[in-house]
Every structure is written in structure tokens, then in C-alpha cells.
Amino acid sequence: MEVQFAGSVMSLEDPRGFIITIRRAKDDCDKPCIFRWNVPRDGGLKKLEGKLQPPPPQNFKLEGYEVETEELLPGQTLRRHIGSPSPFWDHMVAGERYELFWPGAEYALWAWGTFREHWNQEIGVSSGLPPHVIPGGVSCSFPCVEVEESQSESEPDDPQVDKAERVPGTPYISVSLEGPSEVCKPNKMLFTVKMTYEGLTSDNHEAVHTDTKPIIIHNHGFAHDNFRLQRRCPEFDHIKDADADEDLIQWKTYFDDEQGACHMIVEDPDVEVKVTDSEFFYCLKPGETVVKHNCIHYSDLHPDTMVGNNYRYQYWGGYVDWWVWGDSEEHASTVVKLPCWLNDHVIYPADNDGRPGIMVPFSNVVEFSVVS
Structure with missing residues (x-):
């Protein structure tokens, strides 16, 4: 996992957030896997040190393509943008410097195979696969200000x-x-x-x-x-x-x-x-x-x-x-x-x-x- 700050400072008035990258390691298995990681619901990042704690058992029915689930081959990555470091947002003080730390976690929502193979099926603990561990240790430090001096017209961008x-x-x-x-x-x-x-x-x-x-x-x-x-x-x-x-x-x-995406x-x-x-x-x-x-x-x-x-x-x-x-x-x-x-x-x-x-x-x- 990698944590990248999306701006130069964290503004309490208009946060830029963070870009999280999760990479599937290269191994002897060349089969694709599907992996679901939803920042708000699946835990997100926490500025807490501690041991790996498995979340409650989870299952999810895959009914088609959706943004939280991605198909990964060895070496490929998925990225997520976190708008603000919840649940610490209300406790942050302008003028201080903070470090966002990932303590590690276990995730059950994954399976070997492709989207097509798992459509209308449940993935998670019901499949019998062991939870997947995302090790802790990565962090990202940033200064916090009340208002950023030069607000940009841009929104957080995807990494190249x-x-x-x-x-x-x-x-x-x-x-x-x-x-x-x-x-x-x-x-x-x-x-x-x-x-x-x-x-x-x-x-x-x-x-x-x-x-x-x-x-x-x-x-x-x-x-x-x-x-x-x-x-x-x-x-x-x-x-x-x-x-x-x-x-x-x-x-x-x-x-x-004015030329944004339409629905x-x-x-x-x-x-x-x-x-x-x-x-x-x-x-x-x-x-x-x-x-x-x-x-x-x-x-x-x-x-x-x-x-x-x-x-x-x-x-x-x-x-x-x-x-x-x-x-x-x-x-x-x-x-x-x-x-x-x-x-x-x-x-x-x-x-x-x-x-x-x-x-x-x-x-x-x-x-x-x-x-x-």
C-alpha cells in the first residue's frame, strides 16, 4: 500500500484529501483476482498504532461492475481518493503537522477469478477463502492550515x-x-x-x-x-x-x-x-x-x-x-x-x-x- 497526499497542505476549509494505492504483489499465481475496498465502509485509514484486527465477517453480492471492486493481476494496482482523514477531521488544529498512519487490516471481500465468473455470486467469508491481510506501516505527513493561501480551480487528480x-x-x-x-x-x-x-x-x-x-x-x-x-x-x-x-x-x-461528466x-x-x-x-x-x-x-x-x-x-x-x-x-x-x-x-x-x-x-x- 502507498499513501500520497493530494495537495501541499491540508486546508480545514477545503481539504484535498489523499490518494491510496493498493498493489497486488507479483507471485507464482498468474490468475486474476477481484478485490473490493470501500474507504468509508471498509475502515479506511486510521491514525492509530496497533495490531492487525480483523473486521467483522463480511459478504458482498457482486451484481455487475461497480467502482469499489476491481479485477487485479499480479503487479497491478487499485487507487482510491479519500476526501478527508475521518474520523480525526473534527480534532485537527490549524498550524499543526499530522501523520496519517495505516495500522494494517484484514479484508474478506476478495476471490480468485474475474468479474464475469462471479456475477450474481457472493464473495467474502462465505466463499471459505481466508481474509487477505494488507500490512501496516505506511504513512504520510502533512501540515494543517485553516485556509490554503492559493486555492486552485482543480480537483484532486488521479495519479499518472x-x-x-x-x-x-x-x-x-x-x-x-x-x-x-x-x-x-x-x-x-x-x-x-x-x-x-x-x-x-x-x-x-x-x-x-x-x-x-x-x-x-x-x-x-x-x-x-x-x-x-x-x-x-x-x-x-x-x-x-x-x-x-x-x-x-x-x-x-x-x-x-461545465463540461463535466453527465449521467x-x-x-x-x-x-x-x-x-x-x-x-x-x-x-x-x-x-x-x-x-x-x-x-x-x-x-x-x-x-x-x-x-x-x-x-x-x-x-x-x-x-x-x-x-x-x-x-x-x-x-x-x-x-x-x-x-x-x-x-x-x-x-x-x-x-x-x-x-x-x-x-x-x-x-x-x-x-x-x-x-x-
Whole structure:
């Protein structure tokens, strides 16, 4: 487990919270497992030292995909954002420094296998599997203030996908960006996104260029939500913030609330799509690059943007949920099912026929300035 503070200080008025990462260790078992960890209900973090204490017996019926449950292969991770360090929130005092400590716990809500294999079944103590232990010892320290001096328009962001999260034996895919260095009102910016299939992923997460085959991949992992537009904070002070994480303080992701996620209630059936459909899938040979273009309009920048402001654009990393060895000729009749709104993860086969997903790390950064 890792604990990462989502800001530079903890503001009592507007907390940034914490990002918790739980990693499944690599072992001799290559089977997937499902694991459910809900921060508010399953215990969360506690600033208490002590021995491992098992929670009361728990069972949970898995009736479909839901955010608290994830499917993990060896080496893969799940992440959760904790908005405030409950139950200590009411006892924190501005001006003090605190340490959030994970004492360890046992969790019963896990099982070997995939989502599909356990749909409409209970996981937990009723399955007969022993509780899973998440060892204690990790911690994160932070200062507490009443009001943060420079409130940002950004909300806590997900961590980038790191190179170390690549799964050995899966296709090695990299992303690079090209774009303008300047923008002026009311022009738009066009960014070139290059996705390259470089070979296989080795045990040390590097590319191996031998014995590779063509692949077909679902392109949802390269959608708009996997990119970040960040603005340099005008109040950033190199001297004042010398001891802090400069990148974390200097750049803040801009989320446009007016373009936030919408909610849909749909009852239409899932849609069968051929994996040779270039709108949703890429067919790649070893060493081949597929290119697409992302457009950002001046109106996509922060409303108070002015001449001299600096931004940067980056692929944040992603996850290819479905892929297969072979080319379009070999898979001319292969179909998968997508939800009726299409732009989402593959519904069937839910477990990618047992193949681990492809983790694609973050790209280079393209910085640009606003000019007159």
C-alpha cells in the first residue's frame, strides 16, 4: 500500500484529501483476482498504532461492475481518493503537522477469478477463502492550515500511470505528443498523438523487439479523459516552495465543470462491434504507429486566462481493456460487445479471454504560452 497526499497542505476549509494505492504483489499465481475496498465502509485509514484486527465477517453480492471492486493481476494496482482523514477531521488544529498512519487490516471481500465468473455470486467469508491481510506501516505527513493561501480551480487528480505498472509479457505501447508552443485568442490548437506498438514488455518493464506479432487493441484507453490540460499557477514561488514538490504545486489540472461528466439511464441492449472497426479498434504491426489529432479550443482554457499564462498538455496514461494477437484478416469475423453508448470499456468478453490488460504510461509534455 502507498499513501500520497493530494495537495501541499491540508486546508480545514477545503481539504484535498489523499490518494491510496493498493498493489497486488507479483507471485507464482498468474490468475486474476477481484478485490473490493470501500474507504468509508471498509475502515479506511486510521491514525492509530496497533495490531492487525480483523473486521467483522463480511459478504458482498457482486451484481455487475461497480467502482469499489476491481479485477487485479499480479503487479497491478487499485487507487482510491479519500476526501478527508475521518474520523480525526473534527480534532485537527490549524498550524499543526499530522501523520496519517495505516495500522494494517484484514479484508474478506476478495476471490480468485474475474468479474464475469462471479456475477450474481457472493464473495467474502462465505466463499471459505481466508481474509487477505494488507500490512501496516505506511504513512504520510502533512501540515494543517485553516485556509490554503492559493486555492486552485482543480480537483484532486488521479495519479499518472507509471512505467513500472506495465505488465510483463503484454504488448509494449508508448504515446508521444507534438503540438504548438503558442496560442492566441480565438485560435484553436491541434495536438498530434502518436501511439506506437514497440514490442513486448520485459520483466523490467522495457520493450523487447523480438518474436512479436500483430495486435488489435480497443482504443478507449486513449480517449479524451486520459489527457490532462494543466495551467502553471501564477502564484508559484520558487523560493517559498523550494522544499515542496515543485511539479505538484507549479502545475494544476484544469477541470471545466461545465463540461463535466453527465449521467445516463439507458436500457438499450449492448452492441456487437467487429474488432476490425477502425472507429473503436487499432490494428498494429510491431513497430507501427497510429496517429490521431486532439483539438483544444481557446474556450477550453481557464476563463480568466490572459496573455503570458502557460499551459501544458499530456497523455496521463491509460489501460487497454481488450486486445488480441493477430491482424484484421485473421479476426475479420471477431466481435465484442460494447455498451449501447459505445464509448466505454468492452462489456463482453469482460475478462479479455484471460489476457491481462495493457498498461500505457504517461507521455511527454507539450507546453504552450498564451500570446496576443
